Amino acid sequence: xxxxxLKNSIHLDTSFLLWLNKQSGGHQExxxxxxxxxxxxxxxxHEQIRLDRDRHLHQRFWKGMEQVFQRHLLTKSxxxxxxxxxxxxxxxxxEEGWIKKGRYYASITQSGREFLHLSRRAQWNHxxxxxxxxx
Numbered sequence: 001x002x003x004x005x006l007k008n009s010i011h012l013d014t015s016f017l018l019w020l021n022k023q024s025g026g027h028q029e030x031x032x033x034x035x036x037x038x039x040x041x042x043x044x045x046h047e048q049i050r051l052d053r054d055r056h057l058h059q060r061f062w063k064g065m066e067q068v069f070q071r072h073l074l075t076k077s078x079x080x081x082x083x084x085x086x087x088x089x090x091x092x093x094x095e096e097g098w099i100k101k102g103r104y105y106a107s108i109t110q111s112g113r114e115f116l117h118l119s120r121r122a123q124w125n126h127x128x129x130x131x132x133x134x135x
Contacts (some may be wrong), residue, residue, distance in 0.1 A: 029070070030133075035089050038065050040098060040116050043108035051104055052059045056080045056090060092130055 042061070043049055050058045062080050066072055075085045080086050093099040098112030115123060 033127050034069065035065065035085065036066065036093065036127060037116070038121070039089055039093060040108055043099060044116065048105040048107045051101060051106055054078065054079075054081050055101060055124070057086070057106060062086055088130075090092050090114065092127070128129060 010081075039057070049061050052058050057080060059080055062073075062083070073085065090099075093112070094101065096111065096115070097109055098115055099106050100109055115126075118126075
């Protein structure tokens with residue numbers, strides 16, 4: 001599924017790892033996976049999601065996710081391109097070929113649908129490979 005070189009080409013900022021730890025209260029939780037699944041399921045349901053001027057999933061899309069997960073990362077001055085967690089999801093989803101972006105819309109691919117059908121454990125292990133890649 002994933003090119004091993006790809007895991008090594010995506011660099012996580014230390015502040016992101018600290019933020020992840022703070023979000024989980026020091027416990028390893030699967031809420032990160034839930035973010036990926038939300039994106040893929042929403043794309044599967046709606047077929048396409050509008051992109052903003054910067055070609056990122058539109059702010060309204062992320063606001064919907066924030067309501068569901070009761071997280072508030074976006075503000076008037078903080079756009080989706082400024083939220084590393086959202087960019088992490090988009091980058092991995094694009095690199096994996098789970099989503100494709102056109103000029104104005106993003107859509108789920110067959111590969112994205114296949115990821116949704118994996119066991120939750122397999123999905124989580126796959127995402128964890130980006131956070132803590134094997135050397």
